[in-house]
Amino acid sequence: MSIKENIDSILNKVEKAAKKVGRDPADIMVVAVSKTVDSNRALKAVESGIVNLGENRVQELIKKYDSLTDTDVKWHMIGHLQRNKVKYIIDKVEMIHSVESLKLAKEINKRASQNNLLAKVLVELNIGGEESKFGISEESIYEFLESMEEFENIKVMGLMTVAPFCEDPEDVRWVFKKMKNIFDKVSVMNFKNTEMKYLSMGMTNDFEIAIEEGSNIIRVGTAIFGARNYKED
Numbered sequence: 001m002s003i004k005e006n007i008d009s010i011l012n013k014v015e016k017a018a019k020k021v022g023r024d025p026a027d028i029m030v031v032a033v034s035k036t037v038d039s040n041r042a043l044k045a046v047e048s049g050i051v052n053l054g055e056n057r058v059q060e061l062i063k064k065y066d067s068l069t070d071t072d073v074k075w076h077m078i079g080h081l082q083r084n085k086v087k088y089i090i091d092k093v094e095m096i097h098s099v100e101s102l103k104l105a106k107e108i109n110k111r112a113s114q115n116n117l118l119a120k121v122l123v124e125l126n127i128g129g130e131e132s133k134f135g136i137s138e139e140s141i142y143e144f145l146e147s148m149e150e151f152e153n154i155k156v157m158g159l160m161t162v163a164p165f166c167e168d169p170e171d172v173r174w175v176f177k178k179m180k181n182i183f184d185k186v187s188v189m190n191f192k193n194t195e196m197k198y199l200s201m202g203m204t205n206d207f208e209i210a211i212e213e214g215s216n217i218i219r220v221g222t223a224i225f226g227a228r229n230y231k232e233d
């Protein structure tokens, strides 16, 4: 199937999953994850209606950013971000989904301030407890958001997680449920510099379940561009 057909098929599934639980499909943002995919194919996705592209490596993001300057594409940094690379992307990305340490947040705040901009970020949580995954624990989210109150050039727009991979996505429904629960709890706590708007969860294998549980940003790579054939982080 073509990239366009893949995207149409996903949008169809998004609509079905949303309607199943009485949600408006228009409230769900699809971030097409173009990591390892060349700029031409990423452009195909944009020509097929995709507005948001996600990358997990700084160098790759910058390269594609430069190739796609003629489009209105919005870039999302979704992968582990090293502090010394924040300066390269701070003025190029719509949102950073992977803030999982105070040191990283501090650097983002510093660079955002130097560029005179407000950095939109999501806090990454590790719900599955897997050691191989980045993200702060459920218990530390409140303290973390409290620490964000001193960063005037950061706006925390929500939470993000990468669920453990399971053959049957029903096996990770609990992760999404838990995320929604935490999201709802912190939403009413009115932390300064925080506006809980986005819940970024759900990938190729599990986005329909994530939507049923309240996700409003799904990050889909494989189902749009096909299997990636080289190793990633």
Ligand SMILES: *Cc1c(COP(=O)(O)O)cnc(C)c1O
Residues within 6 Å of the ligand: 033, 035, 056, 078, 079, 162, 203, 204, 205, 219, 220, 221, 222, 223
């Ligand atoms: C690669 C990646 C995705 C997309 O994964 P697929 O299974 O290919 O849809 C989503 N989120 C993050 C953080 C990723 O690194």
